[in-house]
Amino acid sequence: MEYLDYYRILKKDKFIENMVRQELTGKKRHFQKGDRMPLEKDRILLIDRGALILCNESTFLRCFKMDDYIYAIDPQDNQIGEMALEAAEQTTLREYDAREFLNYLEQKHLLSNFFLQELGKAQKWSYRQTKRVLISAEERVISVLQELVEQFGKEIAQGIVILPKWIKIVTLAKLSGCSRNMASRSIQNLKDKDIITQENMPWQINYKALANLYN
Numbered sequence: 001m002e003y004l005d006y007y008r009i010l011k012k013d014k015f016i017e018n019m020v021r022q023e024l025t026g027k028k029r030h031f032q033k034g035d036r037m038p039l040e041k042d043r044i045l046l047i048d049r050g051a052l053i054l055c056n057e058s059t060f061l062r063c064f065k066m067d068d069y070i071y072a073i074d075p076q077d078n079q080i081g082e083m084a085l086e087a088a089e090q091t092t093l094r095e096y097d098a099r100e101f102l103n104y105l106e107q108k109h110l111l112s113n114f115f116l117q118e119l120g121k122a123q124k125w126s127y128r129q130t131k132r133v134l135i136s137a138e139e140r141v142i143s144v145l146q147e148l149v150e151q152f153g154k155e156i157a158q159g160i161v162i163l164p165k166w167i168k169i170v171t172l173a174k175l176s177g178c179s180r181n182m183a184s185r186s187i188q189n190l191k192d193k194d195i196i197t198q199e200n201m202p203w204q205i206n207y208k209a210l211a212n213l214y215n
Contacts, residue, residue, distance in 0.1 A: 011117055016110055017067050020046060024104050026094035031087035033166065039083040042098045045070040050091025051152065051164065055084050060174035062125065063088070065151050069118060071098060088166040132176070140176040141186035142213050148175075149207050162202045 020026075026046070031037065039054070047066050054062045054070070064070055070085065105111040128147060132140045153161030173183040190196040190210070198204040 011113075014067055016105070016114055016117070017046065019108070019110075020096075020101070020104075021048075021094065024096060024101065026096045029093055029095055031091045031093075033087055033089050035087045036084045039070070039072050039085055041072050043071065044096045044098050044101045045085075046094045046096070048092040048094060050093075051088040051166070052085045052091055052093070053088050055086050056082050058174070059177070060171070063148065063151060063175070068121075088171075089164060137176070137178040137182045138186045138189070140178060141172050141183050142190075142210070144172055144176045145186075145190075145205075146210055146213075148172075149205060149210060153205070153207060155207075156204070159206055159208050160197065160204055161207045162204050165202045167203070168201070 028048075029037075031050070031052075036055070045052075047064060047068050047070070049066050051066075052064045052070065053060050054064070064085075072083070102111060105114050128143060132143055135143070148163060148167055149161055152164055152167065154163075155161050169183050169187060170180055172187070173180045176183065187196065190205075193209070195206050195209045195213075196203050197206060
């Protein structure tokens, strides 16, 4: 079997995440919605359930979902003090010592798979962030919403997904770096186009129509 074929199977089946949970001792931590924790150096976090948002003071930078890893293995000292993780909803995670975690994967001959998986996620996120610098505020809101649908959307009917209740106008504004009014206008435009098909929370979204906007 080719290496990339093997990697895709491991990724699809969440093989690394499941094995780590079963075999590697980690500290289990629980957070209520709104709780914050510092982003600590030399720690690797694995989310069991819920969602976390990487924050810089009041700015939202990035969202993480179940089975995502979060880490700051070798950051600049000034970056660590500015970064925190906020629970978007009730969240449970496992905290591992980075050295122990990486040594374990190396012993299991899975370290390269882990790095390739995380590189792919980082590359995709970096591409989106770079693209958002060049587009309008409304397009940024749509781009962030598209990303959230990919991460957190739950299909309830053919072509229709719902998002968690914590994803609101203010969430979109903070993640897209625009005003709350701009985020609100962007969402209203989607409602006018029947892309968002329910007024109340949680939003119901025609994800195919949303995906085709500004592409």
